Amino acid sequence: MYNILICDDEKDIVSALKIYLSGGDYRLFEAYNGNDALRTVEENEIHLILMDVMMPQLDGIAATARLREVSNIPIILLTAKGESSDKVLGLNVGADDYITKPFDPVEVLARVRSQLRRYTQLGAKPEQAKPNIYTVGTVTLDEESKRVTVDGESVALTPIEYNILHLLMKNPGHIYSSAQIYELVWKEDSLGAETSVSVHIRHLRQKIEINPSEPRYLKVVWGLGYKMEDRV
Numbered sequence: 242m243y244n245i246l247i248c249d250d251e252k253d254i255v256s257a258l259k260i261y262l263s264g265g266d267y268r269l270f271e272a273y274n275g276n277d278a279l280r281t282v283e284e285n286e287i288h289l290i291l292m293d294v295m296m297p298q299l300d301g302i303a304a305t306a307r308l309r310e311v312s313n314i315p316i317i318l319l320t321a322k323g324e325s326s327d328k329v330l331g332l333n334v335g336a337d338d339y340i341t342k343p344f345d346p347v348e349v350l351a352r353v354r355s356q357l358r359r360y361t362q363l364g365a366k367p368e369q370a371k372p373n374i375y376t377v378g379t380v381t382l383d384e385e386s387k388r389v390t391v392d393g394e395s396v397a398l399t400p401i402e403y404n405i406l407h408l409l410m411k412n413p414g415h416i417y418s419s420a421q422i423y424e425l426v427w428k429e430d431s432l433g434a435e436t437s438v439s440v441h442i443r444h445l446r447q448k449i450e451i452n453p454s455e456p457r458y459l460k461v462v463w464g465l466g467y468k469m470e471d472r473v
Contacts, residue, residue, distance in 0.1 A: 243357055246281050248272040248301070249293035249319060254342075258291060261346045262353065275299025279307060282314075289357055291340075291349075293319040294327045302330055309335035313399050315356035319344075325436075332440040337401050338427075355428055359400045375410040378458050378471040380449050382410050389449075396448050401426060401441055406449070409459065409469035418466035442467060 245267045247258045252273070259269050270285060272278040274296045281287065290308070294301040305316050318331040318339040328339050338352055373384045379392045389396045389406065398406065404426045409417065417425075423434030442461075446453040461467055 242266050242268055243288040244268045244270060244286055245353070246270040246272060246278060246285075246287045246290045246292075248275070248278040248281075248290060248296070248304070250274060250296045251293075254293070254319070257344070258349065261344070261349045265350070265353075275301060275304030275307075278304050282308065282312065287314060288360065289315045289317070289353060291317050291319060291353070292336075294331065295321070302327070302334055305331060305336050306334040309399075313397065315360050315400060317352055317356060329436060329440065332437060333443075335399060335444075337399060338437075351429070356400075358428075359404060359426075362400075375407075375413075377410055377413055377469050380406075380410070380458055382407060391449050398445070398448065402445050402448070405438075405441055406445055406459075406469070409467065412469075414468055414470045416462050416466045416468045422467065438467075 243266065245262060247255050247269060249255050249258075250273050255271055255273070262269060270281050270287065272281050276299045278290065278292065279299070282290070292301040292304060301318055305318070308314070308316065315337045316335065318328070318336045320327045320331070320339050320341055331339060337356055340349060340352060375382045375384075381390045382388075384407075387403065389398055389403065405422060408422065408425055419434045419438040422438050423429070427437075442459065443453070446456050446459050449458060450456045458471060459467065459469055
């Protein structure tokens with residue numbers, strides 16, 4: 242059973258999301274502002290958070306940033322239709338995905354299942370699969386331990402960041418478009434892929450590159466996509 246935290250200051254929205262998720266194997270927690278959400282995560286083992294952006298006391302963006310200081314659990318932001326700035330800002334501070342209001346119940350379930358699947362796969366070790374270690378320059382990714390190091394120092398990645406890096410490091414030099422990365426990592430249609438992928442690529446560069454503005458390893462090929470290779 243997965244523990245899911247639903248955080249929104251509108252009780253009707255919390256109730257609706259609980260109805261959408263009631264058919265799954267989920268234990269549902271409620272919070273109505275960012276501070277309540279932080280306390281709930283401290284006191285319980287939460288596997289995924291649905292978090293509204295606009296809330297009193299502590300909004301969803303600030304709460305996401307605080308949570309990312311201590312946890313990599315999946316966070317799906319709930320945003321108003323057309324508020325693209327909220328989506329980009331949320332992804333910038335560490336959110337994994339977003340859902341636009343008003344909600345489509347099918348989309349909510351699909352995104353929740355997708356994030357939980359990636360989170361579970363990232364934390365689980367293959368029982369019989371032969372471990373593989375990929376290295377590009379000073380960046381190393383260990384499939385068995387799901388550990389990424391740069392110059393021997395561990396780097397904390399979110400599940401999506403890890404999966405993007407894993408894809409690129411398994412195929413060094415191969416160029417993937419934003420749409421291809423989105424479809425292979427998110428396992429969804431690539432509509433709106435450019436913004437989500439570019440934000441996560443920027444996060445990865447900040448974590449694995451000495452100078453993110455002049456990346457040595459994770460490079461863009463203008464008009465085509467991204468690739469992972471050692472420049473030297």
